[in-house]
Amino acid sequence: MKHVISALVQNKPGVLAHVAGMFAARAFNIDSLVVGRTDDPDLSRMTIVVIGDNRVVEQVRKQLAKIVSVVKVQDFVGQDIVARALMLITINTPAEKRPEVLALIDMFDSKVVDIGQKFVMVEICGPDSKIEAFIDACKPYGIKSVARSGTIAMARNKRN
Amino acid sequence: MSSLNCDDCGACAGCGGFVPVENEELKQGSQIIVDVLLEQGVDTVFGYLGGVVLPLFDKIYDSPLNFIIPRHEQGGCHMADAYARATGKTGVMIATSGPGATNLVTGIATAMMDSVPLVAITGQVRTELIGNDAFQEVDITGVTRPITKHNVIVKDVKHLASALREAFYIASTGRPGPVLVDIPVDVAVATTKWTPPTEVKLPGYRVRTKGHKKQIEMAADAINNSKKPVFYVGGGVVISGASEQLRKVAQKANVAVTTTLMALGTYDQSRPESLDMLGMHGAAYANFAVQECDLLVAIGSRFEDRVTGNLKTFCPNAKIIHIDIDPASISKNVSVDIPVVGDAKYILSQMLDLVEFRERKEWFNYIAKLKKNYPLCYNKSDKYIKPQEVIEELYKQTKGEAIICTGVGQHQMWAAQFYKYSKPRHFISSGGLGTMGFGLPSAVGAQVACPGATVIDIDGDSSFNMTLTELSTAVMYDLPVKVIVLNNGYMGMVRQWQELFYNKRYSQSSLKNPNFAKVAASMGATGISLSEPSKLSEAIEKLLKEAGPCVLEVKIEPEENVWPMVAAGKSLHEMDGLDIFESMA
Numbered sequence A: 001m002k003h004v005i006s007a008l009v010q011n012k013p014g015v016l017a018h019v020a021g022m023f024a025a026r027a028f029n030i031d032s033l034v035v036g037r038t039d040d041p042d043l044s045r046m047t048i049v050v051i052g053d054n055r056v057v058e059q060v061r062k063q064l065a066k067i068v069s070v071v072k073v074q075d076f077v078g079q080d081i082v083a084r085a086l087m088l089i090t091i092n093t094p095a096e097k098r099p100e101v102l103a104l105i106d107m108f109d110s111k112v113v114d115i116g117q118k119f120v121m122v123e124i125c126g127p128d129s130k131i132e133a134f135i136d137a138c139k140p141y142g143i144k145s146v147a148r149s150g151t152i153a154m155a156r157n158k159r160n
Numbered sequence B: 001m002s003s004l005n006c007d008d009c010g011a012c013a014g015c016g017g018f019v020p021v022e023n024e025e026l027k028q029g030s031q032i033i034v035d036v037l038l039e040q041g042v043d044t045v046f047g048y049l050g051g052v053v054l055p056l057f058d059k060i061y062d063s064p065l066n067f068i069i070p071r072h073e074q075g076g077c078h079m080a081d082a083y084a085r086a087t088g089k090t091g092v093m094i095a096t097s098g099p100g101a102t103n104l105v106t107g108i109a110t111a112m113m114d115s116v117p118l119v120a121i122t123g124q125v126r127t128e129l130i131g132n133d134a135f136q137e138v139d140i141t142g143v144t145r146p147i148t149k150h151n152v153i154v155k156d157v158k159h160l161a162s163a164l165r166e167a168f169y170i171a172s173t174g175r176p177g178p179v180l181v182d183i184p185v186d187v188a189v190a191t192t193k194w195t196p197p198t199e200v201k202l203p204g205y206r207v208r209t210k211g212h213k214k215q216i217e218m219a220a221d222a223i224n225n226s227k228k229p230v231f232y233v234g235g236g237v238v239i240s241g242a243s244e245q246l247r248k249v250a251q252k253a254n255v256a257v258t259t260t261l262m263a264l265g266t267y268d269q270s271r272p273e274s275l276d277m278l279g280m281h282g283a284a285y286a287n288f289a290v291q292e293c294d295l296l297v298a299i300g301s302r303f304e305d306r307v308t309g310n311l312k313t314f315c316p317n318a319k320i321i322h323i324d325i326d327p328a329s330i331s332k333n334v335s336v337d338i339p340v341v342g343d344a345k346y347i348l349s350q351m352l353d354l355v356e357f358r359e360r361k362e363w364f365n366y367i368a369k370l371k372k373n374y375p376l377c378y379n380k381s382d383k384y385i386k387p388q389e390v391i392e393e394l395y396k397q398t399k400g401e402a403i404i405c406t407g408v409g410q411h412q413m414w415a416a417q418f419y420k421y422s423k424p425r426h427f428i429s430s431g432g433l434g435t436m437g438f439g440l441p442s443a444v445g446a447q448v449a450c451p452g453a454t455v456i457d458i459d460g461d462s463s464f465n466m467t468l469t470e471l472s473t474a475v476m477y478d479l480p481v482k483v484i485v486l487n488n489g490y491m492g493m494v495r496q497w498q499e500l501f502y503n504k505r506y507s508q509s510s511l512k513n514p515n516f517a518k519v520a521a522s523m524g525a526t527g528i529s530l531s532e533p534s535k536l537s538e539a540i541e542k543l544l545k546e547a548g549p550c551v552l553e554v555k556i557e558p559e560e561n562v563w564p565m566v567a568a569g570k571s572l573h574e575m576d577g578l579d580i581f582e583s584m585a
């Protein structure tokens, strides 16, 4: 079971090493970990996708919170969230397949960012499931390379 | 401002170019370190020299700090650790960069596992050299990240005072632990304005001391409604200073109390409701009672595997309450019915008003029967001295008042089983990490902390071999520590496992020992050797009478085992070694 956890951390050297080291030392299984700055120059946000049951995720949350340079931890379980990841993917496209591939790219609401005689590079953004589906759809043509960003997420604000 | 050229100093601290001399306005980093130590109430520091800490030692020279130099940084770190365990104050250890810093690793990990407040200060090469594999450069914050509560490298002298203050704050509050502050030598010689202390503000560090009121009420209700409750007390109660509150609650509510190794002394073991220590080598009656209870109240304990045995069958019929200051300890190993996050002292004093007396006659009769049928005991011998009788005799002669330190192995378990503790901070032992060699340095540290106390290291021959060089430290500082080496000629605990689980194939588990009495004498301590059973009480008397440091080596039965024993993977009640009771009946 995948869980999305978001942590606000102090923007200091060593914090990423500390968090990554804790995951390794406690044998937690992570699917992805993304760090980026926030609007506050002193804080960064880490979005971590963890694989495990509720007990494991509960421990992850507590162990993260225990790290002194981790300011706040949120587990999005049971919340309405927006989760997005970005992927760049280069697909083989011999001339005869190009229309098919372009149609596929269109269907997935993704974008061609580079193109050559025998390939296209595509930028696609969305929830993990969409990205996985796109990869599956591209497989028959042959995938040259893939770079994925990992998931970032935020809870939807409550209306009213 | 006058300046001193680097070449003038001659010691080659590698401090880089100019060493400015401070004026009233400006203070040098090294002076700031000393001044923050004093401001934090530190009076005793352990540490060892080296190039990049020379500027600091130069300031220490003029300071009122009581300074202890060990023979090895690991020893110094254990001393600072035991100083903290004996007093509750934060221990301080200083080491140089590179090998000085890496020699701290075992000491820091030992303190981490047992939640000991410790501040380690390490020198580091000049900031501009960091990352270049400079002479004696080691990324010690990287090395110690998983074994410290927090660590930091200070790259700007402006942040030095606050980093040190935060270190003391983090080390000593919440669930305590070691904090390492790494200080490059250029930062130690740079100057800045001194800033007086302000309240420490750490956005990512919160300590919850007050338990949730509802949870405390639920816990008290559960105790009141329980027919067969047991308090399972851990080192958190020592740290919190909650022994008195524990005694009041247990006696008011009429509940039996068992402790972990770390908590020996938090509950007076002479009381009828004391179940003594539980776990792998705990008292059989403690283990049986825990398996039988209907409510287990864990207080400052963490369900470690050496305590619980097989988790699947641990405490099968009980509801579990867990009181702990560290939320991450709760429901880590067992799932808990009523968690209470907070400081044991606060929570127990809140509980005192809520718990009610219950007679629980049947349950206490059962416990009394267990205690009568399965006391901690051993077979006597007239050929060999038995390790257990050494401890019993020591207990008798010291009237249970000594501070006992230990190495790790069988002797540690016998010291836990056969000496009876009635006060906290009187049993000092590496529980979590199980660090052989902890015994002697920890006794030195405890003796520094408690100059008037009788401090005794009950050690094993192999453990003692690891750090016996610190006897010189005891001699140098006139510290009258006493050492009893229970010499079985084996790494006894390992040999016991080889006997039981590896068909008596004693692969590499014995050492050729030196003559311990002569080693002691050569270092300026007194040494006594004993192998004659009839002379035991006389020898211990002599040891205790000795004014200075003294080592008593006792040749004990080589293949004595520690019983009872819950083998790995077994349930807590499935103990081996209970047949002794049949042989005695």
Ligand SMILES: Cc1ncc(C[n+]2csc(CCOP(=O)(O)OP(=O)(O)O)c2C)c(N)n1
Residues within 6 Å of the ligand: B407, B408, B409, B410, B411, B412, B434, B435, B436, B437, B459, B460, B461, B462, B463, B464, B486, B488, B490, B491, B492, B493, B494
């Ligand atoms: C530093 C370290 N190395 C290895 C061990 C593994 N170990 C645990 S007990 C033990 C034997 C201890 O022998 P001794 O000190 O003579 O004590 P005894 O069991 O004989 O009383 C060993 C090797 C350890 N706990 N610590």
Ligand SMILES: [Mg+2]
Residues within 6 Å of the ligand: B409, B460, B461, B462, B486, B487, B488, B489, B490, B491, B492
């Ligand atoms: Mg031995």
